[in-house]
Amino acid sequence: MHVRVLGSAAGGGFPQWNCNCRNCDGVRKGSIRARPRTQSSIAVSAGGGDWTLFNASPDLLAQFRAFRELQPARAVRDTAVRGIVLIDAQIDHTTGLLMLREGGRLAVYCTREVREDLTRGNPLFGILEHFCGVDWHPIAPDPGAAFSVAGADGLSFTAVALKSKPPPYSPHRNEPRPGDNIGVRIADERTGRSLFYAPGLGEIEPHLAPFLAEADCLMLDGTFWTDDELIRLGVSTKRARDMGHLPQSGPGGMLEALKPLAARKILIHINNTNPILDEESPERAALEAAGIEVAYDGMELEL
Secondary structure: OEEEEEEOEOOOOEOOOOOOOHHHHHHHHOOOOOOOEOEOEEEEEOOOOOEEEEOOOOOHHHHHHHOHHHOOOOOOOOOOEEEEEOOOOOHHHHHHHHHHOOOOOEEEEEOHHHHHHHHHHOOHHHHHOOOOOEEEEEOOOOOOOEEOOOOOOOEEEEEEEOOOOOOOOOOOOOOOOOOOOEEEEEEEOOOOOEEEEEOOOOOOOHHHHHHHHHOOEEEEEOOOOOOOHHHHHOOOOOOOHHHOOOOOOOOOOHHHHHOOOOOEEEEEOEOOOOHHHOOOOHHHHHHHHOOEEEOOOOOEEEO
C-alpha cells in the first residue's frame, strides 16, 4: 500500500494568511526551522495506479500539481482518483470538492451525518449538482463491517466513530452524533498491513483500542500541543478539547496514549500555532524522544 500525504496542516494551512504567531512569522522570515504546509489530506493506493483521496482540502489544486501520479494523462481529461472519502464535513476537508467540478460525477464516500451537513448546513452537494454532480456512497461507522471503494482494488476500509464535533454550521454542533467524525482503517488485502487514519480525534475511547493496537501505522490528530494553546496566544477562548481535538501534552494527552503502542506513529492536521512545527523546539524533541513523527506535505509511506 502506498500513502502520500498531500497536506499536513489544520484549517488555514501553515503559515496561516492572517497569523503572526511565532510559528507563522518565523516560517515567513526564515527565523525558525519549519516547512510550510497545506491543509490536510492523504491519497492511498494499493499498486500506485488508482488512488483514493481522503478529504478534499481548499489547497487541492496545489496538492495535485505537487503529486503528478494523480494525473496520468491517459486522455484529454483524466484523473487517477477513483473515489473520495470524507472523514467529516469540516470546511478544510471538503471545500476542495468545488475544485473538481470540471470533471465527471464525483464518487464521494461519507456517513449519513456528513452528507446531511453538506446538504443542509453547508449545501455543498447541492452546489455541485449544478456542475459535475455527486454520487454518494454511504459509510456506516461499524467496526465489524468493512466497505470498499470502486476502483480501489486490493484495499479494504473500515470506519469507526470518533468523539469530536461537527462543523459550526451543523445543526448538531452542540449535540454530536456518531458519524459526524470517523477514523478509517485502510488495509492492504495482499500484505495484511494497515494504516489507521484519524485526523480529528477528540478522545481515545475504549472501542478504538483494537484499531490502535493492530495497525502497522497510525496517522492521528496533531492539531494542538496544549489544551489551552489558542487561549494562551489570545486568539480564541476555546480549548482544544472544546473543538474536538485531543492535545498532545498533559495528562491523558496524545503522547501518553501512544506510548504503549508498537505501530509507527505520525501526527497530521497540525495547527499553525503548534510548537512542534518548529523542528528545533523542545516540543518537537519530546515527540522524537517518544518515537512520534510529524507529517509533512509530500511525505510518502509504503505498508
